[in-house]
Amino acid sequence: MKKTLIASAIAAATFSGAVAAQESNLPTVYGNIQYVVYHADVKGGENGLEHADNGSTLGVKHDHEIAPGITGFFKLELEGLNADDKDAEDDNAGLNELDEAYIGIKGDSFGQVWVGSDDSTYESAIDKIANFYEFAAYNFGGGYETGEGDLVQYKTPSFGGLTLGAAVQINGDLDDPTLSDKSGEKSYPYQLAAAYAVDNLELALAMDSNDGAGGPNNENTYGVRATFDMDALSLTGQYQTRKDVGDRYGVHAVYSMGANQFAASYELDVADDANDTERDTLTLQALHNLSDHMYVYVEGYMGAGDDGVYGVADENERSAVAVGGVYYF
Helix, strand or coil: CHHHHHHHHHHHHHHHHHHHHHHHCCCEEEEEEEEEEEEEEECCCCEEEEEEECCCEEEEEEEEEEECCEEEEEEEEEECCCCCCCCCCHHHCCCCEEEEEEEEEEECCCEEEEEEECCCHHHHHHCHHHHHCCCCCCCCCCCCCCCCCCEEEEECCCECCEEEEEEEECECCCCCCCCCCCCCCCECCEEEEEEEEECCEEEEEEEECCCCCCCCCCCCEEEEEEEEEECCEEEEEEEEEECCCEEEEEEEEEEEECCEEEEEEEEEEEECCCCCCEEEEEEEEEEEECCCCEEEEEEEEEEEECCCCCCCCCCCCEEEEEEEEEEEC
């Protein structure tokens, strides 16, 4: 009798362990639905209201131990759902756009290397303001051309707070220019970045070679960023420049209070032209977390600058108000 009970207990434990092992090896599925209602206006020009999908995505990711201290990982994220309109044209409906797709390996001793489509090394290091906001229609972003696809990226482990990163985009002469923004010629644009974190301060420096991207020129883009965290308050300043294109400045503040988040930023773009043409954007955000899986927000954008910068002669104002909600899992 005892042997039977012991055997049954061992069998049950073995089965439970096998199920747990299988479950622990399952990929993680995640996603979100994002809706926004916004009104946009250019003084003297177009204005209107729209209810839109603001970037709903569905993704899957997984990692596993290849050897002690070495982990393999992958991520696939799709967007283009157009969740606001079930009657959208077939070409504009469904998860028909790739946001991220990559595989890689990482380890404590050598850092991580990954291949595919992902936020680039420069973008992750410098472009904090443009990537922060939900609607983000009027934020400037950096004046760099290297995209997020065909990338091989590497990031070192932290050396006393110092982390280095590099990326190269492999553009082959067999790439079909009709299917992407590639020129169909060989090019290997690259990015380099360094970030140093000490206590509550993080400093970052990065460059993009802009080679072969089909932009205004292939002069390098350089960017610097500093972020200082003080418990509930975070302050960021960033600067990006590209010869014969322009300079972009930005300051950003975020204050968290319980389930609420308040943010503000000011961005200035000065073109490297005969008139040093200027345009700027003031952005405000109030966001409330309803739960661990749902939040709502209001964002306001106010832009100004020299006459004609928004496409209307003798006018220099544009604005937008966005109200949105996100459910994520």
